[in-house]
Amino acid sequence: MGMEFKSPPLCPAMVTVRRNPPRKARATPSTTAPDSTKQNPSASKLKDIPRCPLEELLHDDTPQIPSVAMPSSIPSPPENGNSENLRVFLRIKPLIDTNVSSKKNKATETRSKLKAAKNNDTNKKEGICLVANDSHSVTLSPPLSLQDSKRLKTEVYHGFSHVFSPDSSQKEIYEKVMDPLVSDFISGKSGMLTAMGPTGSGKTHTIFGCPREPGIVPLTLRRIFSETDGSDSKMSRSYYISMLEIYSDRGKGERIIDLSTDGADLCSQQLTNKGPQEVMVSDVVQAECVVARGMLKRTTAMTNANSQSSRSQCIIHIRSSPKMISGKPEVQPSCAVLTIVDLAGAEREKRTGNQGKQLLESNFINNTSMVFSLCLRSLLEHQKNPKKPLQKHFQNSLLTRYLRDYLEGKRRITLILTVKPGEHDYLDTSYLLRQSSPYMKIKFNNIEEPSNLPYQKRHNHMLPRTEQPKRRKFSNVDAVIHEGDGAIDKPVLEPSDCGPLSDKAYLLKMLGEYKKKLQESENEVFNLQESLQKEKIRSLELERELQDLKSSCSCGQIRVCDAVIDQSSFSLLDCQSVNQRSQISPRDEKNNDHSEELKHLLVTDNSSDADVTASLEHSESMVCFSQSTILVDSDHLTTERNKFLNEEKKVGAHPSPNPKISELGSVNQRSQISPRDEKHDDHSEELKHLQVTDNSSGADVTASLEHSESMVCFSQSTILVDSDHLTTEQNKLLNEDKKVGAHPFTNLKISELGRSQISPRDEKNNGHFEELKYLQVTDNFSDADITAASLEHSESMVCFSQSTILVDSDHLTTEQNKLLNEDKKEVLCRRISLDENVESTTIENIAEGEPEQDRATKTEKLGKPRRKLQPASSLLLKEISGLNLEDENEKPKGNRAGERKLSTGERGRSQGSISLLKLIRSNFHN
């Protein structure tokens, strides 16, 4: 459609000749063309002039070409009040381009110049395609080459708020572009200035400048602080600066980098919740330092078009907020934010020569610029036709999401377009002008300043509400892209990421997620409860097993003891006596706390750590035998028993109110079944496993031997033997011993019983009772002290404890009973024999006529806790083997016979002992 047209008739002096029709695809400001005509007040004057249909056509088809010097088409200056136009400034960079570094570019430029010179174009400004007509319009003339090949025509763009010619100074630009914004900012209005333009056109130079020519930012800071310097409000406002860049490394994903502080990556979430990190500045020097540091951190790279080309979108926030006075903010002015954005320049691959990473970055930059433009265009179209919904283009880049409020017309925007006037920049310049000049028609209506909102909240509001979950996903997308092949030009967002979610849908989604998590947690709790229940059941079973083990270990003793307590005073006394030894029921008033101490004793199994205390907790137990002691829990004693215990306290004077548990322990350690020959060394080891400990002191008071099934139970003061359960080896050993007549039990018992006395309950026999406490059994072969023997079964009838002999009178043989009842001076201790055919009966004759004084002396000695029970088994065995009555006064040589030495050494052998030895000898001979 070759045609020729005049530019609008109002400017006859200036004619734009266009040989080719504009491309229909470019419909950028198409909607503005008719408006221009309508808005032209002088159009009515032209009614008489016949209209050229061609012109009409041109107007329709080339709406993007603004009429030149149409005063009416120039957007009205900012209106006072709530409605004002978006201001668009244009700055033309000086032609002298010292930055073009590439030979290719230089060659291109030179060729251009040569070509222009050769063509001797009418354009006086050689190589220039853009000239400023006045302060509001420019004329863009395509190079002749393009005119010829692409049939491009000169275009006139007008309506700019101001066009800065190449020789404009930075200060001039600041004053016209930025100063009004700064004034608004100081008075509490937020605003944003964005620099747009192709690469190398001077955006960064305009925004930041250089030390010799400071740009908008430094001049703004100077203005802000100079303003506050001279006013009273200096102390009433605080200023904060934050600086960040949005950068795409290799075109993959978008990163937000904090430039004002540490240069750390900010995630979108952080930006949403906290906003960028701010630096409080109190003067211009501080502020400029922050900006300068940020500039040093900014990502730049050298391209063919710019030696220091920005590779990121840079955003600076200057925030002012009223200072808190006495905890209350001043009434005015309110918080305000001044935002200055230096976009990365759109790049043409041919021009920049970018490849690889830089090419990917170029794609990111171009995409972001495009999205930014689309947002503004959508806003413009929406404002022109409110029925047309505002497109959500902002969702397609991080920058536009971040600046959403501005791009939706809720905040004031000012644009400064920077262009290069050279011929070879024609296409870039043309594209920018066509694209951006319509934005000057965007209006900001009813801007509401979030006056009293803190900056942070407003900043958050700048980000879409639905962004939060999406941003999270976006990060994931970024991560995926980073892991990919790198062929992606820009972040690819899933539709669900980009698509808006209504509040309701979002809430429902979140609720669904929470419900799912709750369900999972409930299941987990249920499983835990189940396993806990199982563990409880298992624990109960184990407890039951343990109880069974305990009872199998100690029931015999308990039964005996119970029987003793219940049956006869004699037995009861014996039992009590044992208890006293075990810290219970002191016989004198000084030892009232004995019964409490008893509760602390515990028997444990070393091998299993199981508590095998022979304690009977339940109503029927109440009396507890341990290996060497009887533990009585007075809380569980029957009234009768308690009464008895109390009575005992009154009558008795227990010699050892506080028996040394450690002593018992040491005895236990020595209380081992000693094998008769070397082959059975392991016997003693097996017997060592059980241990009695004192909970309160931690002392080892062990007593019995390993497991209940072990069948042989040594206690400190007793020996429990269940012949039915002895191993063959044990039985063999025992039988062998018996055969040779050197069984340690027999020997030991006899030996020791010779020194022991049974104490009847009646008062006159108190001395007997004391004597019984000296009972000691030692192993002849090992020298171990296995003091005493206890017969656990009901049939055993005799229960030896360390210091007492318990006798169940009901089961005593007639002979035994007779002996006991007759004078209670002798006690028959019937040992349960492993072999029923071999029964060792020991009789102790209490030394009749023994001086009371001697007994008292013994009692005194007994009052001291026995540190060690001295084994004299070897001597005893020797003694028994030899059985030389003539040697009855022979003293034992046991090296551990502290007490034994004392007793035997001082007392010598008693008549009872002599009788006993006689009896033993007769037994052996039999």
Ligand SMILES: Nc1ncnc2c1ncn2[C@@H]1O[C@H](COP(=O)(O)OP(=O)(O)OP(=O)(O)O)[C@@H](O)[C@H]1O
């Ligand atoms: N008005 C001007 N006067 C003098 N020099 C200028 C002017 N504008 C730009 N320059 C210089 O041109 C070079 C490129 O400018 P600048 O870096 O500002 O371009 P840009 O648009 O930011 O490019 P990019 O988008 O690649 O970052 C710089 O060296 C700068 O000093």
